[in-house]
Amino acid sequence: MTTLSDRSNRTDDRWLVGWAFGYAAVGAASLVVPLYALALGADAFLVGLIAATAAFAGAPGAIIWGRLATRTNRRRPFVLVALVATGLVLAAVAGTTDPLVVLVANAVLWFVVSAAAPVLNLIVVDGVPETEWERRFGVLNHYQGYGWLGGLVVGAIWSAVAPRLLGLDAVTVQQWFLVVSAFSALVGALVVRVWYPERPTTSPNRFARVSAAIRRPSGLIGRSVRAVPYGPSRMYWALRGMDFDALRRQTTPALRKYLAAATLFFVGFSVFFGPLPAYLVDAGRTADEVFVLFVLSSLGSALSYVRVGELAARYDPRQLQLGELATRGLAFPVVALVGTTFAATTGLVALGVAFLVIGVSWAVIAVTATGLVTRLSPAKIRGEALGAYTALASLGGGIGSALGGVVATAAGYEVAFTLAGGVVALALVLVWSAKTESERTQSVALG
Numbered sequence: 001m002t003t004l005s006d007r008s009n010r011t012d013d014r015w016l017v018g019w020a021f022g023y024a025a026v027g028a029a030s031l032v033v034p035l036y037a038l039a040l041g042a043d044a045f046l047v048g049l050i051a052a053t054a055a056f057a058g059a060p061g062a063i064i065w066g067r068l069a070t071r072t073n074r075r076r077p078f079v080l081v082a083l084v085a086t087g088l089v090l091a092a093v094a095g096t097t098d099p100l101v102v103l104v105a106n107a108v109l110w111f112v113v114s115a116a117a118p119v120l121n122l123i124v125v126d127g128v129p130e131t132e133w134e135r136r137f138g139v140l141n142h143y144q145g146y147g148w149l150g151g152l153v154v155g156a157i158w159s160a161v162a163p164r165l166l167g168l169d170a171v172t173v174q175q176w177f178l179v180v181s182a183f184s185a186l187v188g189a190l191v192v193r194v195w196y197p198e199r200p201t202t203s204p205n206r207f208a209r210v211s212a213a214i215r216r217p218s219g220l221i222g223r224s225v226r227a228v229p230y231g232p233s234r235m236y237w238a239l240r241g242m243d244f245d246a247l248r249r250q251t252t253p254a255l256r257k258y259l260a261a262a263t264l265f266f267v268g269f270s271v272f273f274g275p276l277p278a279y280l281v282d283a284g285r286t287a288d289e290v291f292v293l294f295v296l297s298s299l300g301s302a303l304s305y306v307r308v309g310e311l312a313a314r315y316d317p318r319q320l321q322l323g324e325l326a327t328r329g330l331a332f333p334v335v336a337l338v339g340t341t342f343a344a345t346t347g348l349v350a351l352g353v354a355f356l357v358i359g360v361s362w363a364v365i366a367v368t369a370t371g372l373v374t375r376l377s378p379a380k381i382r383g384e385a386l387g388a389y390t391a392l393a394s395l396g397g398g399i400g401s402a403l404g405g406v407v408a409t410a411a412g413y414e415v416a417f418t419l420a421g422g423v424v425a426l427a428l429v430l431v432w433s434a435k436t437e438s439e440r441t442q443s444v445a446l447g
Helices: 004-012 015-039 044-072 076-094 099-125 130-166 170-195 204-211 220-227 232-240 244-250 253-273 276-282 287-314 317-341 344-376 379-411 413-446
Strands: none
Touching: 015 044, 015 076, 015 099, 015 130, 015 170, 015 276, 015 287, 044 099, 044 253, 044 276, 044 379, 076 099, 076 170, 099 130, 130 170, 130 287, 170 287, 253 317, 253 344, 253 379, 253 413, 276 287, 276 317, 276 379, 276 413, 287 317, 287 344, 317 344, 317 413, 344 379, 379 413
């Protein structure tokens, strides 16, 4: 039976439809911006730099706006500014033909989108009992996830239809899609403006204190939020109350090795993904094919999170992660080989399979990584350790994206993707070392 409370909660959540429209624009921009830069003549170095500056811009955005939201005790203005700014930035990108302006505008885009993230977490729990916070976080992430995936799907359809039916060139196709994405973000701002409810305000300090204790390995939040373990929202709340002195004093050798490994494998991931759009275009893939490949990767992850959570509860998550790190370490150079060796149709199918495998592997790594940091951390510094993990992962992502662009430009994509696989392999060795260190410590404690 549907209760009055259930209907009220659904009504209050209508504003999240607006945020989903904005996130559809952001999801589309995550791929259309580098594709547009390539159409304007950018090379792999600049595409990698676009990804790197986006990663670095997100962290200060979340920290600065999180503090402003605390001081002003306001919520909705920050979300509206983020959506309007997203629309204006995407419209500005569509109006320029300078790849460097595209790079700067993309950094601004991710600054404002990331800035809204900690505020959104506060909004969804305002006036909600603490026992319901996990469910509310899950609702937010599912709206965002569907919005992101929807943006990629629409991008794939538009990129396939526009050149064939309308006869548009590559630059014009991307410009019009950027305009459509900008309009989507502005529609989202209008929906939020109309449907955002007035609610009691949850104290940011109380939110940070209680949410730091939410570490359950199952449930909606466990499957959705952990999909992005280094996102700006998680980074902000994890770093907000970190005790760096306690972390330095009480970190175990196994935890130190694992944090080093995590930093390395995020560097390796980004060495691959940073110049990846440039590689696919240079390998002869059309924009719609590139969109489809990224949709397959996202779909592989989305379909796997629940099953991975079940497997991680039954088997050693370290073994699962080691297997998927090995898979990625091999898959990255294989993508370079597939894209340049096979014929067009065969190559696209093979790339699709590779992207699907890479997406599934991310689901395993995303779910197990946070759990491993939690398990390797002494209880007193668990929150600090998780904060360090999110920060190091973001740092690794930014460094890897820039490094991938440099290597791809100087030595070729094959070298860059092989380097990515090698860095992941080195991280795998460190994960194994952390595993044996942890087992040795447990054996000593028991014996």
